[in-house]
Amino acid sequence: MQKRGLFLVLLFLAVVASVLVCTAIGPAGTPFLGLAGDETSSIILFSVRLPRVIAALLVGAGLAAAGVVMQGLFRNSMADPYLLGTSSGGALGAAIAIVFLAGAFHWVLAFAGCIAATFLVYGISRKGGRIPVEQLLLTGIAVSMFLSAILSFLMYTAGKSLHQIFLWLMGGFWSTSWNDVWIGLLIVPASLSLLLFSRELNIFAFGEEDAFHLGVDIEFLKKALLLVSSFITGLAVAIAGSIGFIGLITPHLMRLVIGPDHRVLLPASMMAGGILLLFSDTLARTAGNEIPVGVVTAFFGAPFFILLLKRRYRQ
Amino acid sequence: MIELRDVELDYGARVVLKQVSFMSGRGEFLGVIGPNGSGKTTLLKAISRIVPPSNGIILINDQALGNFSSLELSREMAVVPQATDPGFDFTVRDVVMMGRYPHIGSFRRERDEDREIIRKAMDTTGITHLSDRSVRAISGGELQRVIIARALAQQPRILLLDEPTAHLDLGQQMSILHAMKELSRQIAVIGVFHDLNYAAHFCDRIILLHDHRILAMGRPEDVLTQDAIRTAFGIDVMVRKNPFTGRPVISPLTKPENGRSKGGRVHVICGGGEGSDLLVGLSAAGYQVTAGVLSVNDSDYRTARMLGIPCISEPPFSPVSAGSMGELALILDETNVVVLTRGLWGAGNIGNLHVLESAKVRGIVILDSHARDGEEWDFTGGKAAAILDGLGANGAIPVREVSSAIAAVARIIEGVP
CATH class of the missing domain: 3.40.50.2300 (Response regulator)
Structure with a gap:
C-alpha cells in the first residue's frame, strides 16, 4: 500500500513537471532560450500554451478514467470510453453543428450527441429494470454503426464543410482557449467521484453474479458508472473531438505497473492519461505543421499496444 | 433459516422448477442431487435471488427474500458458483478480502478483525501460501478454494455451494467437504452435488430433483434407493451400506x-x-x-x-x-x-x-x-x-x-x- 502511495506521489510530481516542460516548449521558443520576456511572449505562454496544456491534461485524465470504468464494467481490457456509441454520437453532433449551424455550438452538440448515444444504448439494452452487460456491449456496437452511417451520409453531402468535419473527427486542441479549460475542469470532480465505486469495481472483476452475491447493488452501480463516464467522455469529446487510444492504453499500462485495484488504478490512470495526452499534443503542435493529436496518439499508441499484448501472451 | 413454499420458476415457456417446498436451517448440510437439467443450479439461483421465481415464496429468517437489500442479503448468504472467471490480476488475498465487502461497505477501512477473518478463511481452505499470487495465475482447484475462502469471509448464515469440488483432486475434495461439514454445525449449508456418494457421505439430508420437481427428500439412506436413482438417472445401481458410516454407497451397474x-x-x-x-x-x-x-x-x-x-x-x-x-x-x-x-x-x-x-x-x-x-x-x-x-x-x-x-x-x- 505504501509503495502504491509513493507511486501516486511520483506520478503527481511528473504531472507538474510535464505541465512546466510542455508549456515551455513551442515553435515560438522557450523562456530563457529565445522567447523574450515581453508582452507577446506572455500571451503565447499564458493565453495560447497554458490553456492548451491544461486542457490536454484534463481530457487525457478524463478519457483514462472513463477507460478504467469501461474496462472494469465490461471486465475486458479491450473496452474503451467510446464503446457505447459515445464517439459516434459526439461526432454526429459536431457534424450537424458544422453542416447546419456553420460550426456554432459544435461543442454543445458534440456533448449532447455523446450523452444521447449513451442513453439510447442504455434504453435499448434495458430489460425489466436490468441492463445485461453483453446486451449493452452489442447494442453499443450496433448504435455506433448506425450513427456512423448517418455521419458518413452527412460527410458525403457536406461539400465545403467536409474538411472541417474531418479535422474535428481526428481530434485536437488547436483552438483551445481558457473557456475550454473551465468546462474541462468539470472532468476532475466527475472522475474523482468514480473513486467512490472503486471497491465495487474491484468486485465487479468477477462478474455480475459474483458481485451481487457479495452485496454490490449491481444495477445501481452500472447506471451510476455509465452516467458518470459518459458525462466525462462527452466533455472530453466536446473539447477535443474523439481522441483514440488514451482511454484504451492508459488503464492497461497502469494495471501492469500497479495492479488492478481501482482505488489506486483510477487516480494513477488519470494522471498517466493526462501526461500521455499532454506529450502527444506537444508533439502534435511542435512537429512541423500542426498535426491532429489523434494521429499522434494512434501512431504511437497502436504499436505500443501491440507490444503490450505480445508481452502479455508470452507470460 | 431458509424456507421455500411451492416455488415455481420458468424461463418463458420452459418450466424449470415445479412445486419446490422445503426448509433448512443452521446445523444442516443439505444436498441437492439430480440429473443434468433437472433444475439444481436454477434452484440455487432462485435461493440466491439471481432469478426470481414465477410463483411461490422464498423466506430467509421468515422475511421475504425480496425484502433484503443486496448488502443485507450478502451478510446472510454466501454463494460459491460452479465456475469463476476473474477479470483481472487481483491477488488471492485481495479476492478473499472482497468477501468482507458486505461488512465493510464502500468506504470503511479494513480493520485487524477483517484481516484475522480472512486469515482464518484462507487457512481453512489451505490457500495461505498463495496469498500474494494472482488469481489468474493459479490452478482451477486453487481458484475454487479461493472463492470458498471468499464466501467464508462473508461469515454468512447460509452457504450455497454449486458443485464445490468440481475442480478439486480427491484429497482437496475431502478436506473441503470436511470443512463444509464442520461449518454446517453453525450455519446452514446447501450444496449441489454431482457425485451421489459424496452427497450420501456428507449430507444430513438430500433433495433428489427429477423432471424439475422434488422426487424424494430425506435422509440419504431413504432418498438414495435403487428405484429412485433408476427413475431420476435412468441407470441401474447397486446401493450398499458403508459398514463404517452406515451411509449408502452407490455403484453403477454396467448393462450387458x-x-x-x-x-x-x-x-x-x-x-x-x-x-x-x-x-x-x-x-x-x-x-x-x-x-x-x-x-x-x-x-x-x-x-x-x-x-x-x-x-x-x-x-x-x-x-x-x-x-x-x-x-x-x-x-x-x-x-x-x-x-x-x-x-x-x-x-x-x-x-x-x-x-x-x-x-x-x-x-x-x-x-x-x-x-x-x-x-x-x-x-x-x-x-x-x-x-x-x-x-x-x-x-x-x-x-x-x-x-x-x-x-x-x-x-x-x-x-x-
Whole structure:
C-alpha cells in the first residue's frame, strides 16, 4: 500500500513537471532560450500554451478514467470510453453543428450527441429494470454503426464543410482557449467521484453474479458508472473531438505497473492519461505543421499496444 | 433459516422448477442431487435471488427474500458458483478480502478483525501460501478454494455451494467437504452435488430433483434407493451400506453389451461377501446367473437380490436344508458352469459342496481371491478340504481374480479349451 502511495506521489510530481516542460516548449521558443520576456511572449505562454496544456491534461485524465470504468464494467481490457456509441454520437453532433449551424455550438452538440448515444444504448439494452452487460456491449456496437452511417451520409453531402468535419473527427486542441479549460475542469470532480465505486469495481472483476452475491447493488452501480463516464467522455469529446487510444492504453499500462485495484488504478490512470495526452499534443503542435493529436496518439499508441499484448501472451 | 413454499420458476415457456417446498436451517448440510437439467443450479439461483421465481415464496429468517437489500442479503448468504472467471490480476488475498465487502461497505477501512477473518478463511481452505499470487495465475482447484475462502469471509448464515469440488483432486475434495461439514454445525449449508456418494457421505439430508420437481427428500439412506436413482438417472445401481458410516454407497451397474443376454447359465456358490463382485461381473457380462444356497443375512444374498439374481436362501444362521439342497441340485442340472468362492466352510454351508460334488456341470471355477495360507478356513473337520481337492483333481479351474473367473466361465461356455 505504501509503495502504491509513493507511486501516486511520483506520478503527481511528473504531472507538474510535464505541465512546466510542455508549456515551455513551442515553435515560438522557450523562456530563457529565445522567447523574450515581453508582452507577446506572455500571451503565447499564458493565453495560447497554458490553456492548451491544461486542457490536454484534463481530457487525457478524463478519457483514462472513463477507460478504467469501461474496462472494469465490461471486465475486458479491450473496452474503451467510446464503446457505447459515445464517439459516434459526439461526432454526429459536431457534424450537424458544422453542416447546419456553420460550426456554432459544435461543442454543445458534440456533448449532447455523446450523452444521447449513451442513453439510447442504455434504453435499448434495458430489460425489466436490468441492463445485461453483453446486451449493452452489442447494442453499443450496433448504435455506433448506425450513427456512423448517418455521419458518413452527412460527410458525403457536406461539400465545403467536409474538411472541417474531418479535422474535428481526428481530434485536437488547436483552438483551445481558457473557456475550454473551465468546462474541462468539470472532468476532475466527475472522475474523482468514480473513486467512490472503486471497491465495487474491484468486485465487479468477477462478474455480475459474483458481485451481487457479495452485496454490490449491481444495477445501481452500472447506471451510476455509465452516467458518470459518459458525462466525462462527452466533455472530453466536446473539447477535443474523439481522441483514440488514451482511454484504451492508459488503464492497461497502469494495471501492469500497479495492479488492478481501482482505488489506486483510477487516480494513477488519470494522471498517466493526462501526461500521455499532454506529450502527444506537444508533439502534435511542435512537429512541423500542426498535426491532429489523434494521429499522434494512434501512431504511437497502436504499436505500443501491440507490444503490450505480445508481452502479455508470452507470460 | 431458509424456507421455500411451492416455488415455481420458468424461463418463458420452459418450466424449470415445479412445486419446490422445503426448509433448512443452521446445523444442516443439505444436498441437492439430480440429473443434468433437472433444475439444481436454477434452484440455487432462485435461493440466491439471481432469478426470481414465477410463483411461490422464498423466506430467509421468515422475511421475504425480496425484502433484503443486496448488502443485507450478502451478510446472510454466501454463494460459491460452479465456475469463476476473474477479470483481472487481483491477488488471492485481495479476492478473499472482497468477501468482507458486505461488512465493510464502500468506504470503511479494513480493520485487524477483517484481516484475522480472512486469515482464518484462507487457512481453512489451505490457500495461505498463495496469498500474494494472482488469481489468474493459479490452478482451477486453487481458484475454487479461493472463492470458498471468499464466501467464508462473508461469515454468512447460509452457504450455497454449486458443485464445490468440481475442480478439486480427491484429497482437496475431502478436506473441503470436511470443512463444509464442520461449518454446517453453525450455519446452514446447501450444496449441489454431482457425485451421489459424496452427497450420501456428507449430507444430513438430500433433495433428489427429477423432471424439475422434488422426487424424494430425506435422509440419504431413504432418498438414495435403487428405484429412485433408476427413475431420476435412468441407470441401474447397486446401493450398499458403508459398514463404517452406515451411509449408502452407490455403484453403477454396467448393462450387458448390446443390451442382450448371452446364452449360458452360471451358478455361483459363495458367501461372506466374497461373491458380490463376481455376481456383479457375471450379470454385467450377460449370463443368466443364479446363486445360493445363501443365508439371508449374508451380504452376497443382498447383492444377488439387488441384481435381481434368483437365489436359493435359508433363514439367518440356519444350515442348508434338505429342501434347498434339492433345489440346488435341480438348478445345477440346468447350469453350464459353477463358480465357487473358496470362502469359509462349516456345518451350515457344507451342504452346497455335497450337492456340487455329485452334480454334472460342464465346468467348475474356483475363485480364491485371498491367499489363505496358514489361516483356518475349513471348519468341517477336513470334509470341505477333501471335496475341494477332489474337484481340483477332476479339472476345476482355480483362479485368483474376479476377471479371470469371468474369462474362465466364458471359455468353458464357448467350448474353448
